[in-house]
Amino acid sequence: METTTVLDKQTIETVKVTVPVLAEHGQAITSRFYQLLFINNPELKNIFNQTNQKKGKQSQALANAIYAAAANIDQLENILPVVHQIAHKHRSLNIRPEHYPIIGENLLKAMQDVLKEAATEEIIAAWAKAYNVIADIFIEVEKDMYQETDMKPGGWTGYRDFNVFQKVKESDVITSFYLKPTDNGPIPAYDAGQYVTIKVNIPGVSYTCQRQYSLSSKPNGEFFKISVKKEEGLINNPDGVVSTYLHDSVQEGNTIALSAPAGDFVLNNEKKPLVLMSGGVGLTPLTSMLETVVDQQPTREVYYIHAAQNEKVHGLREAVKQVSDKNDNVHTFVVYEKSEDQHNCDKVGFVDLPWLQSVLPTKNASFYFCGPEPFMRAMNNALKEWNVAEDDIYYEFFGPKGDLS
Numbered sequence: 001m002e003t004t005t006v007l008d009k010q011t012i013e014t015v016k017v018t019v020p021v022l023a024e025h026g027q028a029i030t031s032r033f034y035q036l037l038f039i040n041n042p043e044l045k046n047i048f049n050q051t052n053q054k055k056g057k058q059s060q061a062l063a064n065a066i067y068a069a070a071a072n073i074d075q076l077e078n079i080l081p082v083v084h085q086i087a088h089k090h091r092s093l094n095i096r097p098e099h100y101p102i103i104g105e106n107l108l109k110a111m112q113d114v115l116k117e118a119a120t121e122e123i124i125a126a127w128a129k130a131y132n133v134i135a136d137i138f139i140e141v142e143k144d145m146y147q148e149t150d151m152k153p154g155g156w157t158g159y160r161d162f163n164v165f166q167k168v169k170e171s172d173v174i175t176s177f178y179l180k181p182t183d184n185g186p187i188p189a190y191d192a193g194q195y196v197t198i199k200v201n202i203p204g205v206s207y208t209c210q211r212q213y214s215l216s217s218k219p220n221g222e223f224f225k226i227s228v229k230k231e232e233g234l235i236n237n238p239d240g241v242v243s244t245y246l247h248d249s250v251q252e253g254n255t256i257a258l259s260a261p262a263g264d265f266v267l268n269n270e271k272k273p274l275v276l277m278s279g280g281v282g283l284t285p286l287t288s289m290l291e292t293v294v295d296q297q298p299t300r301e302v303y304y305i306h307a308a309q310n311e312k313v314h315g316l317r318e319a320v321k322q323v324s325d326k327n328d329n330v331h332t333f334v335v336y337e338k339s340e341d342q343h344n345c346d347k348v349g350f351v352d353l354p355w356l357q358s359v360l361p362t363k364n365a366s367f368y369f370c371g372p373e374p375f376m377r378a379m380n381n382a383l384k385e386w387n388v389a390e391d392d393i394y395y396e397f398f399g400p401k402g403d404l405s
Helices: 007-017 017-041 041-044 050-055 055-070 076-093 099-118 121-151 242-248 280-296 318-324 353-359 373-385
Strands: 160-169 174-181 193-199 211-216 224-229 255-258 272-280 303-309 331-337 364-372 394-397
Touching: 007 017, 007 055, 007 121, 017 041, 017 055, 017 255, 055 076, 055 121, 076 121, 076 193, 076 211, 099 121, 174 242, 193 224, 193 242, 211 224, 211 242, 211 280, 224 242, 224 280, 272 280, 272 373, 280 303, 280 318, 280 364, 280 373, 303 318, 303 353, 318 331, 331 353, 353 373, 364 373, 373 394
Parallel strands: 272 303, 272 364, 303 331, 364 394
Antiparallel strands: 160 174, 160 255, 174 224, 193 211, 193 255
8 A cells, every 4th residue: 555656745745744643632623623523514423422422432533544644644544453454443333435524524633623833834734645645545345345345245235134033131131132123134144243233213212322232143144143231320321221121122123224244343363262252342342253153163262251240240151151051162151240049150259360370281372352441451451561472462352453562
């Protein structure tokens, strides 16, 4: 990918000069950007997750992406992994080329509003050129993703109606929804660890809500399964808007709209042992990986560790137990923060490095983890302390990408 033929030397130098400014004012710029975006284009509230806006997660993630682009403006190939990760989200949310000029216009205006006189004509002109180049990269990557998705057997772009043919309560807080297309057509295969976006219209909410949920079972060619944690407290915790609606209002026989599976947090096919570590509802993509690995790599040693607050909120335990009981190469462990009966788990407390070293025979393995940010940060720090190779560490955030350092 050559960008220097598009961006002249002066533009590149001007953008790179702004790197320290973005480090200092990046989140203020992106917060202002989203304010302007929804004032000028309120219809985009139907696409962007308003919960993440309220909590500031989306603006922080965008600030990090802009900072990375500015720092690598002369070598944009360095940000391609991030581009692909974001492009999966965009494809899942049905972001289209016509959205990019709108985003660019509001972003430049936000830079002017925050930086004021520091946002000279030269700087804004340079960033306009740079944004167009970066947008073109996203558009091309996403174009390929849309085509690939549409050409898959059973694949589609946009949204497709699915029928909830089964609803199963997995724990006090987690419920699974089994989904088949209402058109009775085929569904595409997907990679273990991927997610779908659901789109719902909730009474009393003025915009369409979209949320991404990991597929929580292995691909089967007949149905999708998502397992959703109910987040309580709609006033103080806006995360609960969609999950509460799904738990309380969506019943067997109802219809919800889904985008095709997406995501790059997927199971690898290496021969080294596989370690899956989940916290809370972070078990959803890892359960799919567990069910898949025993089919596709039946001799691979697998260690599955799940952490939960207690027995009552532990979902999908039976699904994991069934896999473990049938496969001698699968070793499962449960850690509860508190437990009414210590025989129900392998450890009471938290997952830490000394315990990991006591149950895992090697650090030369592929480590996957997912869950609440404190859990993920603790796992990441433990693996770093153990000197696990960076290339062997895989994780996914539920929502905009954060920082585990």
